[in-house]
Amino acid sequence: MEDDPSHTENNRITLRVGERLFHTTKGTLTGESGYFQARLTRLNDSDANGSYFIDSDPTLFEVILRYLRTGTPPLFFDSATMAHDLEKYAALLSEARYFQIPSLVAWIVEQRYLQxxxxxxxxxxxxxxxxxxxxxxxxxxxxxxxxxxxxxxxxxxxxxxxxxxxxxxxxxxxxxxxx
Incomplete structure (x- = not known):
């Protein structure tokens, strides 16, 4: 059913985060995120143009969306200072909790990036x-x-x-x- 063009068309979604637009699918968003599972299956609160407004930092949301798409956790490592950017991990942890993504929360809380x-x-x-x-x-x-x-x-x-x-x-x- 995933290869069916009409199914793919109906599954596409546009998110407006700050002034940026993100294009993805409902399946990508609802696969791991409790927030999007609730919002996209129970609520129909899209804007007049069909996009959904997400009150989040677009730079961090880009990282969240990449994680939801690939399952690959982010690395915030600065080769100039030879250290992880703990401030970015803390900010992302807040967003991962907000969007209810337990595997990403665990990645950060358990400091798996150090491995x-x-x-x-x-x-x-x-x-x-x-x-x-x-x-x-x-x-x-x-x-x-x-x-x-x-x-x-x-x-x-x-x-x-x-x-x-x-x-x-x-x-x-x-x-x-x-x-």
Missing amino acids: VIQVDTKIRVFKEEPGTDLLASSSTSTSKVEYFPSTGIERRPYFKVLAIAQTVTFDPKKLEYYG
């Missing part, structure tokens, strides 16, 4: 005295490793060499469908 991209940071400070080298490391993409040398007047430099090594590992298998 997809790992950043290993190793810092080594080579000091003048043998055996006094300092080593720090981090194996998460949500923490920052910062080095703050002590201040003061010294006749000799505090350290000679500061070595930082970062390794980023992406595991696409961890992006499996969570629906």
Whole structure:
């Protein structure tokens, strides 16, 4: 029945989110979203032109719709800072709860995105005295490793060499469908 053109025509839907229009199908929206299951099956509140107004951030809604279409969870990873954008995850979590998408809520709440991209940071400070080298490391993409040398007047430099090594590992298998 899915290949029937008349069925596909009747299944198409236009959403107005802010000033942006999104074109999709009722099946895409109602497959996982409790919000859209209720709104599109019980209510007929479309505008005069047949579109539905959704009071949401269009940028975040684009991510929500992509997730509903593909089942692939979003990654908000900034390669410049080598960290996940936790602010975006928090904003998306609010929207996922609003649109009642439990699998996306779980993806964010359980921080599964941390399993997809790992950043290993190793810092080594080579000091003048043998055996006094300092080593720090981090194996998460949500923490920052910062080095703050002590201040003061010294006749000799505090350290000679500061070595930082970062390794980023992406595991696409961890992006499996969570629906």
